[in-house]
Amino acid sequence: MQVRSLFFAAYRDAMGTGTLDVDLPEGATVGDLVSSIRSRGAPFNRLPKAPAVAINHEVMRGDARLTEGDEIAFLPPVAGG
Amino acid sequence: MSPTPRVNPPKDGPTPSARASDARSLTRDEVLRYARHLVLPEVGEQGQQLLKAARVLLVGAGGLGSPVALYLAAAGVGTLGIVDDDTVEANNLQRQILHGTSDIGRSKLASAAARIGEVNPHVVVEPHPVRLTSANALKIVGPYDLVVDGTDNFPTRYLVNDACVLLNKPYVYGAVLRWEGQVALFAVPGGPCYRCLFREPPPTGLVASCAEGGVLGVLPGIVGSIQAVEAIKWILGAGDLLSGRLLIMDALELSFREVVVSRDQSCPVCGDNPTQTGLIDYDVFCGVDAHVGSPSGNDAFELDVRDLAREITGDLPPLLLDVRDLWEWDAGNLADRGALHIPLAELMDRTDELPEGTAIVTYCRTGDRSADAAERLRSAGFAVRNLLGGLEAWAREVDSSVSVA
Ligand SMILES: [Zn+2]
Numbered sequence: 261m262q263v264r265s266l267f268f269a270a271y272r273d274a275m276g277t278g279t280l281d282v283d284l285p286e287g288a289t290v291g292d293l294v295s296s297i298r299s300r301g302a303p304f305n306r307l308p309k310a311p312a313v314a315i316n317h318e319v320m321r322g323d324a325r326l327t328e329g330d331e332i333a334f335l336p337p338v339a340g341g
Numbered sequence: 342m343s344p345t346p347r348v349n350p351p352k353d354g355p356t357p358s359a360r361a362s363d364a365r366s367l368t369r370d371e372v373l374r375y376a377r378h379l380v381l382p383e384v385g386e387q388g389q390q391l392l393k394a395a396r397v398l399l400v401g402a403g404g405l406g407s408p409v410a411l412y413l414a415a416a417g418v419g420t421l422g423i424v425d426d427d428t429v430e431a432n433n434l435q436r437q438i439l440h441g442t443s444d445i446g447r448s449k450l451a452s453a454a455a456r457i458g459e460v461n462p463h464v465v466v467e468p469h470p471v472r473l474t475s476a477n478a479l480k481i482v483g484p485y486d487l488v489v490d491g492t493d494n495f496p497t498r499y500l501v502n503d504a505c506v507l508l509n510k511p512y513v514y515g516a517v518l519r520w521e522g523q524v525a526l527f528a529v530p531g532g533p534c535y536r537c538l539f540r541e542p543p544p545t546g547l548v549a550s551c552a553e554g555g556v557l558g559v560l561p562g563i564v565g566s567i568q569a570v571e572a573i574k575w576i577l578g579a580g581d582l583l584s585g586r587l588l589i590m591d592a593l594e595l596s597f598r599e600v601v602v603s604r605d606q607s608c609p610v611c612g613d614n615p616t617q618t619g620l621i622d623y624d625v626f627c628g629v630d631a632h633v634g635s636p637s638g639n640d641a642f643e644l645d646v647r648d649l650a651r652e653i654t655g656d657l658p659p660l661l662l663d664v665r666d667l668w669e670w671d672a673g674n675l676a677d678r679g680a681l682h683i684p685l686a687e688l689m690d691r692t693d694e695l696p697e698g699t700a701i702v703t704y705c706r707t708g709d710r711s712a713d714a715a716e717r718l719r720s721a722g723f724a725v726r727n728l729l730g731g732l733e734a735w736a737r738e739v740d741s742s743v744s745v746a
Contacts, residue, residue, distance in 0.1 A: 268591075269519070270554075274547060308543060308547065310540065312539050314601075317600050317601060319587070319600055319602045321607075335589070335600070336547075336548060337516075337539045338548065339495045339516055340516060340554070341403055341405040341490070341493040341516060
């Protein structure tokens, strides 16, 4: 199956792209997606191991399962004020 | 469904703010001043009185704090506590509209109080000229109804969140960097907290500060104004609160995205079985402490609790090995940090339970028995370091919620 990763703000800067389509085996989880992205090497290994993610606009934890066509937004923490 | 908002009754005592909130009814001056509020059905005279009785704590009088302070003061929030220990610098003025050119070099609190007094002399400002820390946070936050976060760093954000969860106060979160902003209302009944969203602080170096990354001056004006809206709505009990939702704004494409955030039952702070029941050392938690090396200087064989706190939230966390007796382990341990338990007496018979190729950190109560254990394992070919000061130092300096037998 294929899912689409969306990188916002600091993640977009770090990854050098705003979107990344990733092929994953059926039943893969958010954690599997993160591992797959990180295993591409630099700059993708800058993604933290347990980042905050929203699947189709809903925040989920790393063990959430993905399905074909899901849109996974990686939400960077922001601290400025 | 938004949770039922609530305003604490006015506090007793001789402080000026208490006198102000006792006299809840509006004077003739105030009726004239708030005329455009009084005609709004969601505010009216009763709502304006709720605003007057409200006590709001603002953490940080900077970019976000500026619009929050100005709008809450103008709106007639009766008491505004402000925490800040900075002075006004020239590079603040591009976004911190609470302060002016003639305020450069002055404390932000003095500058803020003067400006707020000019905007609305009916507002009582309670200055807190300190940095919010684990030692003072509960005491400072306690007397307020709601907290608005205008800080500029991760440790203080986690601190404000945890203090609000522990004290059951709504936490109006806002953050900005470059062209992007985030806003949410955390720690209201049934809703999530900041830790439900960002369980772990980011690795150091990945996320820039405004000083390094820059920030569009208008951006905190927009985000802070939204924070002020949410604070006012909560006080009034009006509308749908931004709880359970994170609003993400991108000013370059001028888009507003919203994601649903639910309370995480496994959240270490607001979850069903919280593992952290007090405040911790947030500099250590966020890995921003500039602490270098261990006191003994023998880095290959031992580490202190601050090093460990940093390492176990990092990319290659070591395996923790508790070598105390069973009754000590049962009384309190670091199992939630992945610790294994093998009593020292059984250790060398059970080395097959230790994963190969993983760095190990041994610990006991004070660090003596575990030093012995580390030496034995090292001679058997394992990469082991001993935790200096043991679990007692951990409980004292990192996580006071751990009980030590
Ligand atoms: Zn939480």
